[in-house]
Amino acid sequence: MFDTLASIIFSSVVQGIPLLFGATGEIITEKSGHLNLGIPGIMYVGGISGIVGGYLYEHFSTNPTAFLCIAIPLVSSLLGSGLMALIYSFLTVTLRANQNVTGLALTTFGTGVGNFLGGSLLNFFGESGSISLLTVSKYYKASFPFAEKLGPIGKIFFSYGFLAYLAVIIALLAHRFLKKTRAGLNLRAVGENPATADAAGINVTRYKYLATLIGGMIAGLGGLYFVMDYTGGTWTNNGFGDRGWLAIAIVIFALWRPAGAIFASIIFGGLYICAIFIPGLSSAQKELFKMTPYVVTIIVLVLTSIRNRRENQPPASLGLSYFREER
Amino acid sequence: MAVPAIELKNITKTFGHIVANHKVSLSVMKGEILALLGENGSGKTTLMNMISGIYYPDSGEILIDGEEAVIASPKDAFDYRIGMIHQHFKLVDIFTAAENIVLGLKEEGPFDLEKVSARVREISEQFGFEIDPKKKIYEMSVSEKQTVEIIKVLYRGADILILDEPTAVLTPQETQKLFAVLRRMKDAGKAIIIITHKLHEVLEISDKVAVLRKGEYIGTLVTAETNETELTEMMVGKKISLNIDRSEPKNRQERLVVKDLDIMNRDGIKVLDDVSFTAYSGEILGIAGIAGSGQRELLEAIAGLQNISEGDIFYHDPRTGKTEDLKDKTPLQIRELGVRLSFVPEDRLGMGLVGNMDIVDNMLLRSYRKGHSVFLQRGEPRSLAERIIKQLEVVTPSAATPVRRLSGGNVQKVLVGREIAAAPTVLMAAYPVRGLDINSSYTIYNLLNAQKESGVAVIFVGEDLDVLIELCDRILVIGSGQVTGIVDARTATKEEIGLLMVKSHKAAAAKETESRGGNHAENR
Numbered sequence: 043m044f045d046t047l048a049s050i051i052f053s054s055v056v057q058g059i060p061l062l063f064g065a066t067g068e069i070i071t072e073k074s075g076h077l078n079l080g081i082p083g084i085m086y087v088g089g090i091s092g093i094v095g096g097y098l099y100e101h102f103s104t105n106p107t108a109f110l111c112i113a114i115p116l117v118s119s120l121l122g123s124g125l126m127a128l129i130y131s132f133l134t135v136t137l138r139a140n141q142n143v144t145g146l147a148l149t150t151f152g153t154g155v156g157n158f159l160g161g162s163l164l165n166f167f168g169e170s171g172s173i174s175l176l177t178v179s180k181y182y183k184a185s186f187p188f189a190e191k192l193g194p195i196g197k198i199f200f201s202y203g204f205l206a207y208l209a210v211i212i213a214l215l216a217h218r219f220l221k222k223t224r225a226g227l228n229l230r231a232v233g234e235n236p237a238t239a240d241a242a243g244i245n246v247t248r249y250k251y252l253a254t255l256i257g258g259m260i261a262g263l264g265g266l267y268f269v270m271d272y273t274g275g276t277w278t279n280n281g282f283g284d285r286g287w288l289a290i291a292i293v294i295f296a297l298w299r300p301a302g303a304i305f306a307s308i309i310f311g312g313l314y315i316c317a318i319f320i321p322g323l324s325s326a327q328k329e330l331f332k333m334t335p336y337v338v339t340i341i342v343l344v345l346t347s348i349r350n351r352r353e354n355q356p357p358a359s360l361g362l363s364y365f366r367e368e369r
Numbered sequence: 370m371a372v373p374a375i376e377l378k379n380i381t382k383t384f385g386h387i388v389a390n391h392k393v394s395l396s397v398m399k400g401e402i403l404a405l406l407g408e409n410g411s412g413k414t415t416l417m418n419m420i421s422g423i424y425y426p427d428s429g430e431i432l433i434d435g436e437e438a439v440i441a442s443p444k445d446a447f448d449y450r451i452g453m454i455h456q457h458f459k460l461v462d463i464f465t466a467a468e469n470i471v472l473g474l475k476e477e478g479p480f481d482l483e484k485v486s487a488r489v490r491e492i493s494e495q496f497g498f499e500i501d502p503k504k505k506i507y508e509m510s511v512s513e514k515q516t517v518e519i520i521k522v523l524y525r526g527a528d529i530l531i532l533d534e535p536t537a538v539l540t541p542q543e544t545q546k547l548f549a550v551l552r553r554m555k556d557a558g559k560a561i562i563i564i565t566h567k568l569h570e571v572l573e574i575s576d577k578v579a580v581l582r583k584g585e586y587i588g589t590l591v592t593a594e595t596n597e598t599e600l601t602e603m604m605v606g607k608k609i610s611l612n613i614d615r616s617e618p619k620n621r622q623e624r625l626v627v628k629d630l631d632i633m634n635r636d637g638i639k640v641l642d643d644v645s646f647t648a649y650s651g652e653i654l655g656i657a658g659i660a661g662s663g664q665r666e667l668l669e670a671i672a673g674l675q676n677i678s679e680g681d682i683f684y685h686d687p688r689t690g691k692t693e694d695l696k697d698k699t700p701l702q703i704r705e706l707g708v709r710l711s712f713v714p715e716d717r718l719g720m721g722l723v724g725n726m727d728i729v730d731n732m733l734l735r736s737y738r739k740g741h742s743v744f745l746q747r748g749e750p751r752s753l754a755e756r757i758i759k760q761l762e763v764v765t766p767s768a769a770t771p772v773r774r775l776s777g778g779n780v781q782k783v784l785v786g787r788e789i790a791a792a793p794t795v796l797m798a799a800y801p802v803r804g805l806d807i808n809s810s811y812t813i814y815n816l817l818n819a820q821k822e823s824g825v826a827v828i829f830v831g832e833d834l835d836v837l838i839e840l841c842d843r844i845l846v847i848g849s850g851q852v853t854g855i856v857d858a859r860t861a862t863k864e865e866i867g868l869l870m871v872k873s874h875k876a877a878a879a880k881e882t883e884s885r886g887g888n889h890a891e892n893r
Contacts, residue, residue, distance in 0.1 A: 222480065223480055235462070
């Protein structure tokens with residue numbers, strides 16, 4: 043009984059971690075007034091960049107060290123997602139392009155880049171069927187050695203790779219940053235009312251750039267976690283599914299609060315896979331169950347609209363480009 | 370003699386070939402309140418924007434504490450301890466007062482909102498503000514928001530405060546509270562400049578008055594030694610003759626009767642208070658008033674675009690002879706009765722025309738409902754467009770040119786031309802000649818006169834008193850949302866109208882008794 047419950051919770055968390063990275067990144071981005079619909083693409087690129095880095099290291103190094111096995115995919119993933127985020131920032135902050143169009147284009151582009159690199163890797167190295175990085179992923183999957191001795195408790199709390207804990211820590215830090223620091227206050231002001239922030243002497247452009255860039259890189263880690271830990275170092279084209287969109291839905295569900303996103307991600311992760319734990323479902327019924335996170339999001343949207351508390355609304359200038367008044 | 374806190378010497382600023390400020394000089398001492406008086410467009414805000422670093426003067430110099438200062442950005446102004454309280458508040462709605470006050474500040478030490486709140490309370494106590502630092506801006510009244518803006522400036526250590534029409538959004542009681550605060554700041558040694566065009570407030574709060582007119586510096590007076598009549602004369606200037614043709618009204622009949630009209634804005638402040646008047650067919654009724662005194666709301670109410678809190682608007686339909694209450698009608702129903710609104714707000718293309726559509730399509734906007742087939746009939750609008758282009762001499766490559774590419778005057782001709790072509794019974798035009806050159810202005814005047822002669826009740830909201838006096842038959846003067854008088858344009862003087870514009874009923878009643886005892890010095 044406890045074992046089943048523990049494994050349900052474990053699976054929910056494992057499913058939830060990529061979503062949490064994505065949601066935290068998107069919250070930070072949205073707080074600067076930028077709706078980044080490119081997050082699914084950025085997470086996808088974050089995943090494949092990690093794979094490419096890990097693959098090159100694993101195949102060209104005769105004696106891989108633990109540190110580099112972790113550092114190289116991590117850095118290449120951050121570079122990949124950072125580059126994607128920079129494209130988005132340049133287009134929407136500097137050139138003031140439409141954020142929705144830019145974001146959607148970036149998602150399409152990111153998926154293409156991921157599939158291209160994934161396919162190319164297969165061709166270059168002539169592997170059959172799939173890419174598998176067992177050495178590198180071993181370090182990503184490593185959890186606390188005492189976890190197994192603790193039974194269900196160990197399973198629920200101590201059996202994840204380090205990125206899972208990092209996700210929670212980043213979310214908590216982001217929450218504190220937004221609420222308790224001067225820079226967090228300034229960032230929120232930029233997303234609410236950039237003209238006011240500008241008049242108060244805040245460098246609006248810098249905040250927007252940093253928020254979209256850092257947010258994108260955090261989201262990219264979700265892709266890295268997915269390929270290195272969740273799938274154990276393997277890559278299949280389009281394997282990431284619609285998790286990126288789910289992350290954006292969590293932002294709404296969590297009412298733009300990173301701490302809330304922790305619980306929201308685990309709940310969504312559970313809903314996403316609950317079909318597996320219900321015996322005797324046809325594949326069509328399973329697909330119906332996969333819809334539940336989105337249905338829940340819609341319900342939350344309806345409820346918050348009815349209650350209409352100003353604190354629960356998206357940043358006031360979300361999606362709008364900022365033009366400084368000049369005469 | 371003490372050195373002024375801030376002194377301007379021969380400041381000149383031009384935008385293109387428009388001179389916004391010409392050789393303006395003024396000074397404010399510590400512990401002194403200077404009122405900057407002038408009509409709209411007289412250059413008050415431009416001047417203040419130069420002090421607060423938004424614009425840079427073309428020539429002249431600014432001295433702070435006797436030393437020449439270069440104010441090239443708002444940050445420079447802040448470094449010189451200059452704080453400006455804008456008419457439109459710059460606050461983040463979902464933040465608390467305290468959060469807004471510290472926004473963007475780079476203070477030493479850890480970020481502690483409790484400490485900020487304590488400091489805010491300290492400032493509030495010192496100057497007599499009532500504010501809860503933890504209250505969210507969106508829960509605040511307009512006056513509370515203004516208080517936050519003022520504290521924000523004081524928190525940053527400003528010694529020179531500029532307030533741009535601070536009383537425009539306040540109730541009389543709130544205004545009194547603000548003045549009490551201003552007096553305390555004055556006692557604390559702050560130099561204060563208050564921009565306004567309300568004469569009774571100038572006389573009440575200021576120590577000195579500087580008057581601007583059309584960018585020219587007219588002079589500075591000591592408030593205690595002047596009076597309303599003298600200030601009005603300085604503000605509006607001498608009459609200029611324009612020679613606009615004016616015919617005698619024929620066959621005057623009641624067309625539009627506005628009765629006890631009240632309108633509230635979104636903040637719950639009365640923008641129109643008990644407005645009553647009658648517009649007759651065959652005459653031009655001018656509406657004079659400082660911009661933003663409720664003219665826009667009045668016209669929109671008649672056109673059905675404003676919610677009316679109280680009162681009625683009766684329309685006597687010349688075709689059916691019936692009397693209808695426009696209050697319960699939709700804009701479409703009102704239009705069908707023949708009431709036409711030609712509105713020229715600051716953004717000319719905002720309400721009347723669609724900038725990206727060509728002249729023909731803009732004609733079509735008014736007539737597309739007349740068609741019977743699924744497809745638009747462009748024939749009639751096209752000939753109308755061509756007729757307007759020819760008759761009103763609209764300068765355009767063709768009728769297929771997007772309206773936004775035309776110059777302001779030509780846009781206005783298109784708009785007025787279309788409204789007149791619909792054969793209205795009431796024609797309302799708000800600032801129809803704003804930004805137009807002399808010739809275009811006269812074309813518009815002639816159009817309005819032609820409408821009047823054909824029996825239309827014309828309502829003309831204007832800002833140039835010379836034009837109002839020569840074009841209109843009667844002039845209704847609005848001051849702070851109230852009708853302060855209706856005068857015969859043939860006998861009225863500019864000063865008379867100017868005085869009515871800057872008065873509101875309550876203040877006017879109080880001031881009249883007072884000024885009877887005072888002397889009416891006409892010299893200046």
